[in-house]
Amino acid sequence: MDSNPPGVLVLDANQRSALAVTRSLGKSGQFLITTADATTQALAGASRYSKAYLQHPDPCHHPRDFIAWIKDLTGRQHFDLVIPTTEVTSQLLLFCKDELPGIELPFAPYETVMALSDKISLVELARSLDIPAPESLVFNNAAELEGVSVSYPCVLKPALSRIFTGHDWIYTHVKVIQDEAGLKQALDRAPYLKTYPFMLQDFIPGHGGGIFCLYNKGEPLQFFAHERLREKPPEGGVSVLSRSVPVNEELKASAKKLLDAVNWHGVAMVEFRVTPEGKAYLMEVNTRFWGSLQLAVDSGVDFPLMLARAQLGQPLNSMEDYRIDQRLRWLLGDVDSLYLYLKGRQPWMKKFMRLVSFLSIRLRHQKHEINRLHDLMPAWLEFRQYLKALVK
Structure with a gap:
């Protein structure tokens, strides 16, 4: 190994993907790996290839505390690369990139990432490129459904899998809908659709x-x-x-x-x-x-x-x-x-x-x-x- 190998911070260390990243980079002998997550122990943190494991505030429930933590960490310790492996940490770090000038992230700009992550804008982009996508009815909120004729079965698909409110994250779900009663039940169980956009797509x-x-x-x-x-x-x-x-x-x-x-x-x-x-x-x-x-x-x-x-x-x-x-x-x-x-x-x-x-x-x-x-x-x-x- 190089006497001074690049340092890599792998986040979301309790994810299986983070373990794969840690093992890959660690086995190569070319990087010095630090892992981190909100849990006291984590899969990648237990790996022999993780030279240090750090616990941080939960980015799902305390995003501002997490950003403050990583800003403090990267101010004290240099990492050549920071690799998040979930939507929450990757989108949060990209959203707050101006506050974190010292971190190197292997991603496209925030606006580009969100253009593909947002399923509504993705459908629009696909249509502009002549890439087939399911026929979709777009709604800004559940109230806009009133009086709209819906064909079943269909797929209820929120625009985003994870919605950042500015204070915490809402986890959304895609659901196959068989009839009108099923649609009403799904909307009742997803109160976030009263204020956030979604689609009804052909199944x-x-x-x-x-x-x-x-x-x-x-x-x-x-x-x-x-x-x-x-x-x-x-x-x-x-x-x-x-x-x-x-x-x-x-x-x-x-x-x-x-x-x-x-x-x-x-x-x-x-x-x-x-x-x-x-x-x-x-x-x-x-x-x-x-x-x-x-x-x-x-x-x-x-x-x-x-x-x-x-x-x-x-x-x-x-x-x-x-x-x-x-x-x-x-x-x-x-x-x-x-x-x-x-x-x-x-x-x-x-x-x-x-x-x-x-x-x-x-x-x-x-x-x-x-x-x-x-x-x-x-x-x-x-x-x-x-x-x-x-x-x-």
């Missing part, structure tokens, strides 16, 4: 498809794709078992057209819904690292290392050919998914087959996301957190 049958991208100041550097094999909850959610797949050229072309148009910088996950006939509709863009980031690293596409090198002006090589059918399993998430599936109303034979699939051991080209022999403490910490949550 697109089919499956999800995503393109994972890395850009450097408007130039595309890397693309990657994966397939979700099992999710939590089982009917659709976060991936607990996934595999790498070849990049779909049609989805890549649409993702590239979108990101080129905004002169993108950093990483992004561009999500689509693909109909049974094969037509892809743009759904949303995540403007930070994704949950199953470790799969890309295991497949040979080291996004965290490439991002850090690009941000610091270091040379890097893209990976045209990565390992296909490399698999990643989040074990405790998979346990939860199995429990929910067995608890559901599926026929007993389907439940039996799901149990057999869960117990099947794949010896080649599959790794556990958290459990790694070279770095055991994060798995031990996650197991303790899991047991603690069970007995609450």
Whole structure:
């Protein structure tokens, strides 16, 4: 290792994506990693590659205290790069960038990030670029729905996944609506829609498809794709078992057209819904690292290392050919998914087959996301957190 390697601060250290970033940069031997989160302990903080772990005020509930903390920290200690891995911390730091002149963030400007994060403005941008998106009715608030004819099923989609009020954050939810009664119930359970914009989008049958991208100041550097094999909850959610797949050229072309148009910088996950006939509709863009980031690293596409090198002006090589059918399993998430599936109303034979699939051991080209022999403490910490949550 260099006698004076660049210092990197990895935030949101209890996220699996933050652990993947910490392991990637730490294993490279090129960076000195500090991790931080609002919890007393965190997955990435327990990693052997984290040289120090810091606890800070909760950015969700005390955003101004968090900004004051990071301003004080970076005033006392220099970091060549700060990498947040959630929407809350990344958007908050970008929003307050003028107060934090000493931090280097691997993101596009705040206005560009929000233009893609806001699902309403994303639909408008997609239409201007001739990228297919679901038909959408836009409302500034719930009162504007009165007297509007709605076709079902549809998707109730708030403009933002996380809404910053200036004092705290509102967590919103996307919901499939089957009828008028369901819409009324969903609106009653989401009081924030009385004052914040949302859409009612056509429901697109089919499956999800995503393109994972890395850009450097408007130039595309890397693309990657994966397939979700099992999710939590089982009917659709976060991936607990996934595999790498070849990049779909049609989805890549649409993702590239979108990101080129905004002169993108950093990483992004561009999500689509693909109909049974094969037509892809743009759904949303995540403007930070994704949950199953470790799969890309295991497949040979080291996004965290490439991002850090690009941000610091270091040379890097893209990976045209990565390992296909490399698999990643989040074990405790998979346990939860199995429990929910067995608890559901599926026929007993389907439940039996799901149990057999869960117990099947794949010896080649599959790794556990958290459990790694070279770095055991994060798995031990996650197991303790899991047991603690069970007995609450």
